[in-house]
Amino acid sequence: MPTDASTDATVLLRLDEADELAAAWVCALAERRGIRALLIKGPALHLHGLREERVSADVDLLVEPARFEELCEAIVGSGWRERPSLLISKLTTVHSKTYLRDGWPCDLDVHSFYPGFLADPADVFEALWRHRWVLSLAHRDCLALDKTAGALVLALHSLRGATIQPRHLDELEQLVRAPFTDDERAELAALARETGCVATLESVLPRLGVEVEPTAAERAAPELRYWRERVTAGSHGSYFWMLALRKSRWRDRPRLLWRAFWPTRRDLLVARPEAVDTIRGRTRARLARWGRGIRSAPAGARAVWTHRRGVSP
Structure with a gap:
């Protein structure tokens, strides 16, 4: 049926379509501003x-750290908005920001550095930039990671979630079964050492046939302890509160403990949008949250206890 030219048309994007278009768009946005991504x-x-082909729920972009905020401002200025975050996310997630837009089924996840790389974020980006690879998306050339760099990022990503999410464990197994040439293994060893992920991938690199020793700086990095704790704890929420409390000032800890015990209405509804927004509904959601916290607390405590002595000498 003919429609008036002024009538707004709604186009429903499939997730795979949205992923490709959003990736091409954000790469073009960065390129126009001379920002490496x-x-x-x-x-x-x-x-x-x-790994096997699959459709992602978000588009992940690593940005040169010095211009991370500039690109984030440009994304917001183009009509995207930052995803509402919880207090615990603000306290423990400092490496990325997530953006969404009405009508788009995918998110933009923009990173200033990637967890598990323990070298200086600027140095890590320069090393990964040398391993850039041209990927055509939505009829546009974008810059992605080559096989060597992609393998390290996938290993770090999968390892963090492998303890409780079968998909991540399966992807890790797919990675270790992937064929690598001797030259590619040598590249993996060199790039892992340069970016500081030899110790964080100590359980993965040998399975890839890569024998390499971490640098003294990597062994001494305080972040190595937190990485090992995070991998041991999986994605259990209790661990993140333990981490936030440990990193906070003493005077702030009573407030944090209260927020862990009794989240604000906003935090509760962001975390559990299915909760009924009434006094009774919010109380039920909080009680359910206590149950999950109690069940996950042993895993978090075990992770902290296991790595209490810190990093290897």
Whole structure:
């Protein structure tokens, strides 16, 4: 049926379509401003033979750290908005910001650095930038990670969630079964050492046939302890509150403990949008949250206790 030219048309994007268009768009946005950015994960991993093809719920972009905020401001200025975050996320997630937009089924996840790389974020980006690879998306050339760099990022990503999420464990197993040449193994060893992920991937690199020793700086990095705790704890929420409390000032700890015990209405509804927004509904949601916290607390405490002596000498 003919429609008036002024009538707004609604186009429903499939997730795979949205992923490709959003990736091409954000890469073009960065390029126009002269900001270096690299797509991480996504379809490049399948094209490199590192994991099976699948559609992601978000587009991951690594940005040169010095211009991270500039690109984030440009994304907001283009009509995207930052995803509402919880207090615990603000306290423990400092490496990325997530953006969403009405009508788009995917998110933009923009990173200033990637967890698990223990070298200086600027140095890590320069090393990964040398391993950039051209990927065509939505009829546009974008910059992604090559096979070597992609394998390290996938290993770090999968290892963090492998303890409680079968998909991440499965992707890790796919990675270790992927074929690598001797030259590629040598590149993996060199890049892992340069970016400081030899110790964080100590359980993965040998399975890839990569024998390499971490540098003294990597062994001494305080972040190594937190990484090992995070991997041991999985994604259990109790651990993140333990981490936030440990990093906070003493005078702030009573407030944090209260917020862990009794989240604000906003935090509760952001975390559990299915909760009924009434006094009774919010109380039920909080009680359910206590149950999950009690069940996950042993895993968090065990992670802290296991790595209490810190990093290796």
